[in-house]
Amino acid sequence: MALDAAKAGCAVLSRGRSRLAGLRTATKSPGDITTELDARSEAAIFARIRQAYPEHARLGEETGEGAGNAGASPYRWIVDPLDGTVNYVHGIPYYAVSVALEVDGAAVLGVVADPARREFFTAVRGGGAFCNGRPLKVAGRARMDEAVIGTVVPPPKWPGMEAYLAQFCAVARCAAGMRRGGAAALDLAYVAAGRLDGFFVVSLKRWDLSAGALLVQEAGGCVADIDGHPDPLHANRLAAANGALLPVLLERLRVPA
Template identity: 45%
Template sequence: MPVENTAEQPYVVGSKSFTAVAVNCAAKAGEWIKIKLGTHTSLNTKYSRQDLVTEMDKGAEALIRKLVHTHFPDHAFLGEEGVEPGPEASAQALRNVQDAEYLWIVDPIDGTTNYVHQFPFYSVSIALAYKGEVIVGVVYDPSRDELFVAEKGKGAYLRNRKLSVAEEEVLSDSLVATGFPADPIVAYPANMAQLQAVAPKVRNIRAGGSAALHLAYIAAGRLSGFWEMNLSSWDLAAGSLLIQEAGGRLSDINGEPYHLGVRNILATNGKIHEELKDTLLSAGGV
């Protein structure tokens, strides 16, 4: 496992490390999907009409899987496109690999709807968990060529600059983000109620359409908080480490500690966590 970097030295990814493989996979997949932007020939829905998949999602995941297993053939792999649609299938897929010593957790295009519409807010999300704990997290935004990388105990970085979360201490000073869930029956109405509760209390709200990038933006101090329901481990795992290493906080919406099985996420700079949690809960449970 990675060790803590106690010296004040520039952060360098070792050429043979888990992190180097994650970075290489994200960069190659990101370059490929950016080149293919606007050329998809198949477009299908999965769990709902808002839950899209293209051949680019599947191709990028196959590329990442091949690269990972070239270096680490014995490691387990959990990718979004290898799982049947729906929350139950996602939860079962995680249970099937939860006992793996090393588990790669991958979303090849987080923000497929944006990608399909050529809206430049999508990302490649790659995490490595060791015995259920995320030890490497990489989120790559091909549109801006921004690669966010975190290694447990070594901090979170963007272009060799160490990241830290925003300083806002109250909701009224905060820019926060949310995402609109694919489940139209339970999660979407609950999200609308939460949105109505949060909006009057914050500086403003954004909904970019990529949970992984929203989490990376919290680590970078660009957002102070984010919540969304009905997400899966591949949406959250990489970003969770970015936030933790940048000094932020994650939990489920009820305030319980984050783990790979959490689906209703609340992520903040830490300072506004309780206030945002209480505001969300005031809108009713899910």
């Protein structure tokens, strides 16, 4: 059902690609935009979820805490209907739909769907991670000078920008390469698939990260709060890599501000 819901969102985005020039956009803050298709994709996803599980709570990037049993149900669906909106609007084929189910605040199911490449990344806690049915495994590189690290650059007015730039430089000085794709859910899926060796972010929300973090864990990797909190999504300041590389990445990220 979760995969079908994600595909319903993908269908909205795929149809919309033919009319990008006339797409209505709105600016949430400098560097952070939304489109009419974000809302339509989210509505299509939640329609499927609501039909199957009307009693479950829902959290979406566009609508916030949905109807359902918000605050009462231990089950909560967390949806980003278009992760990588700036890429999408500019015709860059690196964006995704992210759907996660959390039970008592912990993700138990995640889907990251890439409509441009028709790659569907899925994970169920304890059941492994897959792309189009093929098992995923994180890369095994343990040295930073061999690792390619993904990241998300915060919007220009982000209050912690200077601290982030210090972290970026600390990692860039020792990594084999840095990549900024523009869609955190896909970045985490790429860590799970072994395409990126590691990833870090300081400026996003739970809907950007919940499904992707589970993918990494179920592919044999690890995720951690950069500041050391036991809940990796405590403040959505997240790092991800294999178990050997993650401590090295965290050491670089914990540079003085």
